[in-house]
Amino acid sequence: MTNLNMTVNGKPISIEIEANEYLAAALRYKLGLTGTKIGCDEAECGACTVIVNGTPVDSCIYPALKAQGAEVLTIEGLAQTWAATEPGVATEPGVATEPGVVTEQGVVTEPGSVTTPALHPLQAHFIHQGALQCGYCTPGMLMQSKHLLDHNPNPTTDEIKVALKDTLCRCGAYVAIMNAIQFAAEEMREPNAARQTVIPNLPATKAPLDVIGKPLPRPDAIAKATGAAKYTDDYAFPDMLWGATLRAKFPHAKILKLDVAQAQALPGVRAVLTHHDVPGSKNHGLIYNDWPVLCYDKVRYQGDAVAIVAADTREIAQRALDLIEVAYEPLPVVDNPVDALKPETIIVNDGTGHGNLLKHIHVEKGDIDKGFAEADVIIENEYHSPFYEHAFMEPECSIGRVLENGRIEVICGSQIPYEDRRQIAAALNMEEREVRVRGALIGGGFGGKEDIAAQIHVALLAKATGRPVKMLYSRHESLVSHPKRHATVIRVKTGAKQDGTLVASQATIYGDSGAYASLGDKVMTRAATHAAGPYAVPNVKIDCYAMYTNNPPAGAFRGFGVTQSAFAVESNMDELAHQLNMDPFELRRMNALRIGSTTSTGQVVKESAGLLECIRLVEQEVKRQRDSNLQSPVSKLQSWGFAAAFKNTGLGGGAPDKSAAEVEVFEDGTAEVRSSAAEIGQGLPTVLAMITAEELGLPYENVRVLLSDTDLTPDGGPTTASRQTFVTGNAARYAAKGMREILAETASEYLDAAPAQLTFKDGYVSQNGHKLPFAEIVKRARQENRPTRYLHEYFAPATKPLGVEGDMHFGFSYAAQAALIELDPDTGETHVLKIVTATDIGRALNPLALQGQVEGGIMMCLGNALTEEFIVEKGKVWSDLFAKYKMPSIKHTPEIVSFIVEDEISAGPFGAKGVGEISSIPTTPAITNAIYNACGVRVRRLPVDQDALLLAMRAGKLET
Amino acid sequence: MLRLPPFEYHAPRSIEQAVNLYAQFGGAAMFAAGGTDLYPNMKRRQFTPQALIGLNGIDELRGIVQDNGITIRAGTTLSQVASHPILQSQYSALATAANLVSTPQLRAMGTLGGNLCLDTRCNYYNQEFSWRQALGFCMKKDGEICMVAPGSSRCWAVSSTDCAPVVVALDGRVRLVGPRGERVIAASDLYRDDGILYLGKERDELVTEILLPPADGTKSVYLKLRRRDSFDFPILGVAAALRFASNGEIANARIVLGGVGSRPLECVESARLLMGQKLTRELIGAAAEAAWKPARPLDNTDSTHSYRKKMTRVYVARALEALSEK
Numbered sequence A: 001m002t003n004l005n006m007t008v009n010g011k012p013i014s015i016e017i018e019a020n021e022y023l024a025a026a027l028r029y030k031l032g033l034t035g036t037k038i039g040c041d042e043a044e045c046g047a048c049t050v051i052v053n054g055t056p057v058d059s060c061i062y063p064a065l066k067a068q069g070a071e072v073l074t075i076e077g078l079a080q081t082w083a084a085t086e087p088g089v090a091t092e093p094g095v096a097t098e099p100g101v102v103t104e105q106g107v108v109t110e111p112g113s114v115t116t117p118a119l120h121p122l123q124a125h126f127i128h129q130g131a132l133q134c135g136y137c138t139p140g141m142l143m144q145s146k147h148l149l150d151h152n153p154n155p156t157t158d159e160i161k162v163a164l165k166d167t168l169c170r171c172g173a174y175v176a177i178m179n180a181i182q183f184a185a186e187e188m189r190e191p192n193a194a195r196q197t198v199i200p201n202l203p204a205t206k207a208p209l210d211v212i213g214k215p216l217p218r219p220d221a222i223a224k225a226t227g228a229a230k231y232t233d234d235y236a237f238p239d240m241l242w243g244a245t246l247r248a249k250f251p252h253a254k255i256l257k258l259d260v261a262q263a264q265a266l267p268g269v270r271a272v273l274t275h276h277d278v279p280g281s282k283n284h285g286l287i288y289n290d291w292p293v294l295c296y297d298k299v300r301y302q303g304d305a306v307a308i309v310a311a312d313t314r315e316i317a318q319r320a321l322d323l324i325e326v327a328y329e330p331l332p333v334v335d336n337p338v339d340a341l342k343p344e345t346i347i348v349n350d351g352t353g354h355g356n357l358l359k360h361i362h363v364e365k366g367d368i369d370k371g372f373a374e375a376d377v378i379i380e381n382e383y384h385s386p387f388y389e390h391a392f393m394e395p396e397c398s399i400g401r402v403l404e405n406g407r408i409e410v411i412c413g414s415q416i417p418y419e420d421r422r423q424i425a426a427a428l429n430m431e432e433r434e435v436r437v438r439g440a441l442i443g444g445g446f447g448g449k450e451d452i453a454a455q456i457h458v459a460l461l462a463k464a465t466g467r468p469v470k471m472l473y474s475r476h477e478s479l480v481s482h483p484k485r486h487a488t489v490i491r492v493k494t495g496a497k498q499d500g501t502l503v504a505s506q507a508t509i510y511g512d513s514g515a516y517a518s519l520g521d522k523v524m525t526r527a528a529t530h531a532a533g534p535y536a537v538p539n540v541k542i543d544c545y546a547m548y549t550n551n552p553p554a555g556a557f558r559g560f561g562v563t564q565s566a567f568a569v570e571s572n573m574d575e576l577a578h579q580l581n582m583d584p585f586e587l588r589r590m591n592a593l594r595i596g597s598t599t600s601t602g603q604v605v606k607e608s609a610g611l612l613e614c615i616r617l618v619e620q621e622v623k624r625q626r627d628s629n630l631q632s633p634v635s636k637l638q639s640w641g642f643a644a645a646f647k648n649t650g651l652g653g654g655a656p657d658k659s660a661a662e663v664e665v666f667e668d669g670t671a672e673v674r675s676s677a678a679e680i681g682q683g684l685p686t687v688l689a690m691i692t693a694e695e696l697g698l699p700y701e702n703v704r705v706l707l708s709d710t711d712l713t714p715d716g717g718p719t720t721a722s723r724q725t726f727v728t729g730n731a732a733r734y735a736a737k738g739m740r741e742i743l744a745e746t747a748s749e750y751l752d753a754a755p756a757q758l759t760f761k762d763g764y765v766s767q768n769g770h771k772l773p774f775a776e777i778v779k780r781a782r783q784e785n786r787p788t789r790y791l792h793e794y795f796a797p798a799t800k801p802l803g804v805e806g807d808m809h810f811g812f813s814y815a816a817q818a819a820l821i822e823l824d825p826d827t828g829e830t831h832v833l834k835i836v837t838a839t840d841i842g843r844a845l846n847p848l849a850l851q852g853q854v855e856g857g858i859m860m861c862l863g864n865a866l867t868e869e870f871i872v873e874k875g876k877v878w879s880d881l882f883a884k885y886k887m888p889s890i891k892h893t894p895e896i897v898s899f900i901v902e903d904e905i906s907a908g909p910f911g912a913k914g915v916g917e918i919s920s921i922p923t924t925p926a927i928t929n930a931i932y933n934a935c936g937v938r939v940r941r942l943p944v945d946q947d948a949l950l951l952a953m954r955a956g957k958l959e960t
Numbered sequence B: 001m002l003r004l005p006p007f008e009y010h011a012p013r014s015i016e017q018a019v020n021l022y023a024q025f026g027g028a029a030m031f032a033a034g035g036t037d038l039y040p041n042m043k044r045r046q047f048t049p050q051a052l053i054g055l056n057g058i059d060e061l062r063g064i065v066q067d068n069g070i071t072i073r074a075g076t077t078l079s080q081v082a083s084h085p086i087l088q089s090q091y092s093a094l095a096t097a098a099n100l101v102s103t104p105q106l107r108a109m110g111t112l113g114g115n116l117c118l119d120t121r122c123n124y125y126n127q128e129f130s131w132r133q134a135l136g137f138c139m140k141k142d143g144e145i146c147m148v149a150p151g152s153s154r155c156w157a158v159s160s161t162d163c164a165p166v167v168v169a170l171d172g173r174v175r176l177v178g179p180r181g182e183r184v185i186a187a188s189d190l191y192r193d194d195g196i197l198y199l200g201k202e203r204d205e206l207v208t209e210i211l212l213p214p215a216d217g218t219k220s221v222y223l224k225l226r227r228r229d230s231f232d233f234p235i236l237g238v239a240a241a242l243r244f245a246s247n248g249e250i251a252n253a254r255i256v257l258g259g260v261g262s263r264p265l266e267c268v269e270s271a272r273l274l275m276g277q278k279l280t281r282e283l284i285g286a287a288a289e290a291a292w293k294p295a296r297p298l299d300n301t302d303s304t305h306s307y308r309k310k311m312t313r314v315y316v317a318r319a320l321e322a323l324s325e326k
């Protein structure tokens, strides 16, 4: 131990520290400054950026002792660097001070009880521009931006891109980040002017109501911008132990021997557990119970958990893993879904009783043979897509502890808290009520945090040791263990008449679901039901095989299978347009789903189908831009490409889709809305607060949101399938309405008017010029012994399973997109210059949050098309470091022109439907179609391979 | 989460102290400059030194001095190299290369000396410990065989430093100080064609200075190929330096490739073609063609070797075109 003296955020600090402790860990775990985040731990993401003696450094690889005598500035000190020069900068109006997160004690802080510091201009403008979503990259992003502005008071967007190109934001908030930095720079150049919170330049949407439809910042924005926001690893408890997991050595092997005696004997080790120590269900799983909590007979993929350890320190836990003896007998590795289906192939997982076949999904409509017989043109191709990684910036973390009464509590960043509770209880052989799952903030999910990660393990270890246990995955562990986007092989055959009318569409899809089911069956069902594209095709036949293999499991990932099938279908459609010599917009327009059309699953579209309008808007903008573009000299190959897409909202397929929310009102004139629905950066708390405020006539900042605590919040169901705005939004809306009716009864006596005639607005209840404060009504209602909380359980419109007549989904969102790309004919490199996008989401409840979802979705699928690939070979993961998974940076950000179509859906809250996924789906085919238009080569394999593209171009081949 | 393995940390104040300390540990210590390569590698257990000898506190290792040519002390950070006005104007390839290394955060910490001594890289080697353990270790660390070329008796890990090809192309020399005294060697002799023993210096020798000759009108460029313009190491680097005589003929030419072998690879044949000629489009084509031939990248970095080889020709041509326009 050496004494380290440094100044942190202006305060002198003196601590004892080991030579091998690095600064990020010292700040977070020794000084409790948890605002500094660790994303990769290996200098490959920039999340941990802090400023040491005026220079930004990656604190995850900066030995703490190097900061001896130095001045360290972290996110927690950012505001004061401004306040110190500019005393008295006002607090931000319009933003509540505390996020809807539980504190240590499980209570929500009352608004106003935390004083908001004067914010640094960067923080303020990040908040108002929507430059933070999940918030996990925000501290690093802000520190790097501060350094930029310290040296360059007026940066151009190109200069910002250079400065921030190595600080990643997986939510893809890059456009907003660039705007925020420029507004902050402007403010800092005029330090005496009052702060102007500039409303971002957003696409036109319907006129707002009192709250709904306004571009309001997220309720948790201040906490995220100041480093106060708490993610799981930011919690610590006295006597907490560190957990670690022994992973499989082989992708497929029989376990012959498992001996933990030596590990148990290591001083400092408090528990070593194997499958013998799982008292309840040995398997877990969201739909199928096919995933061992700890492997017993064999291991099925490289990330499989074999044993777990809890120890006094992370080092001891790690050493204990090395002492566990496991003998394996390697088995043949099944590494692709096509082989997996062959009868001679070894069975990886018999989770569903059909060998390696997890699920065969069949969609049929009309008569496919007749359809093709009628076709004048038939296009048939095979498309391949690899696994993709969510790469959320926050690695998985869970904390388990035993509560006084013997109950178990697990704190984690989960997308489905009640599902976690069910699976934890089953494995521990406890009643569900004996388990409490508390959600912390989540640093990005995108579908990758729906499955169990360490939740059960920490619960087991906490129970075994009686002490709190934390498991924090390294990036490596996160990459090898959690489910991915399915790798697919898709064969599509499209038949059309000479005039462009689609007559037949057939597809065979193989989806690699990896070692365990996860949500594979549902994901591949969506891939299948969307495999004819957003078109009315009379004759359809689709067969989809979701297969078990020895690859990492595949599950939910933004787009839920539709990303893959859309790439195939939209490539075929584009080819069809070329063959028929038709305008690609026109071909899509002719066949687009509209009111009265029937989908592949036989569902008649009855309302809210804005695809035609999306196509019209994009076409108009592209044609306008193309004309002005043609005048500028073009050196490299530039071209536009187009694609359209649709995506269901809600679970559908006959699954009961429900959510509950509770609204409580208080005598101080505030309200709280509660639901166990996860916020993964998409902006759910904003929407719930807005809906509640609108219905109760309260100012937005008077509504608090409490999410994801199975003791305190009712079940909101999974955060998946773009369903939360719709389902939990409705639950909150009806709960608020119910609450309002009760209050109206009280108010009607005092205001002498029928309850239905009262107006709730701006924190008052009024009628004919008489008004009473909302707070007063609550007080009186309470005196009258009326309830002040209201719970509503909302059931989405019933749907029918696939193959049964009727509606498989209660609604769809639509999008059309065009991409302008530039292709370098010497290197094969593709750059996306511009994206024009139009999205039909029913109703824009919050245009700011919506814009974040649209731009983030586009960034993600730009990576899907061009740079990203999660490489697995023979079951071995190669992309096991962050830098090996090539996701786009701010430098890849194209110009994005966005249009919003608001074709309302009657059952949606204020007409809204799903937002989170649709915007990302057409991006990939829009880009690959543009590549074809630039060089005449069809991309059949993702991601675009520059080498293959060059070879094809040179050899005059038509596809890669 | 990843932990650094335990080590003792020493912070000498002078070059002499640093060299003596190293000698005391007899091979069980490592020099740490910016640590930007070292610490991530230590987290993955590529290195587990008993002691680290930190070079940050040594004032005599910092600074850029103009003399006959220019001397850059080894501890100068890459951001300082990138922003130095003389380097930017007269040795622009070096300023460019330094500016293309890793990330702004890392360039503020990383040094030129560390960059020149950067460990070679390979897809099998630059992996987390448990990954390598599961697959079986290779001969570069803890193992016996090479995974890329299983029959090979040597390691083919790739020289991935951006600055080394430039310093070689600029005819640089490096000053080494060790327990047996001091010597100056040509930068090209700092490298060996071996993925494990990739440095042509003794382990106990410290690189203290990088000496560049007078620029004398030499124009230079550096181009870097990688998948993304962020984080990624070069999978091909092209450093080209040309000096033109007053009649416009090329009086001196050097083209050096990075990222295609275990050491920076000099394109001798291309340089020979250029010498005494005027830089025409045809000549550029011929020189690029000649540069492409000796490049023998293996499949052990990002992107395929065939693509990297093809791009060698494109990038050398682009480098020469850039010089012809300068």
Ligand SMILES: Cc1cc2nc3c(=O)[nH]c(=O)nc-3n(C[C@H](O)[C@H](O)[C@H](O)COP(=O)(O)OP(=O)(O)OC[C@H]3O[C@@H](n4cnc5c(N)ncnc54)[C@H](O)[C@@H]3O)c2cc1C
Residues within 6 Å of the ligand: A042, A043, A044, A883, B030, B031, B032, B033, B034, B035, B036, B037, B038, B039, B040, B055, B074, B075, B078, B100, B101, B102, B103, B106, B109, B110, B111, B112, B113, B114, B115, B116, B117, B118, B119, B160, B161, B162, B163, B205, B206, B207, B208, B231, B232, B233, B234
């Ligand atoms: C995400 C990431 C991306 C990167 N990208 C690039 C890239 O694109 N291009 C690139 O070139 N590098 C890259 N690097 C590597 C590294 O950041 C740079 O090469 C940096 O310049 C190394 O310098 P350093 O001072 O940090 O070296 P250190 O890490 O301190 O040392 C590197 C090696 O050199 C030895 N050494 C250091 N100084 C001396 C000396 N004076 N005498 C003798 N031996 C010495 C050390 O013992 C060690 O073996 C990257 C690193 C990371 C983590």
Ligand code: SF4
Residues within 6 Å of the ligand: B121, B122, B123, B124, B125, B138, B139, B140, B141, B145, B146, B147, B148, B149, B154, B155, B156, B157, B195, B300
């Ligand atoms: S080239 Fe061979 S020996 Fe060298 S690091 Fe790669 S696999 Fe190991």
Ligand code: FES
Residues within 6 Å of the ligand: A037, A038, A039, A040, A041, A042, A043, A044, A045, A046, A047, A048, A049, A058, A059, A060, A061
């Ligand atoms: S760069 Fe430090 S955590 Fe990623």
Ligand code: FES
Residues within 6 Å of the ligand: A131, A132, A133, A134, A135, A136, A137, A138, A168, A169, A170, A171, A172, A173, A393, A443, A444, A681
């Ligand atoms: S807000 Fe940037 S990663 Fe989520």
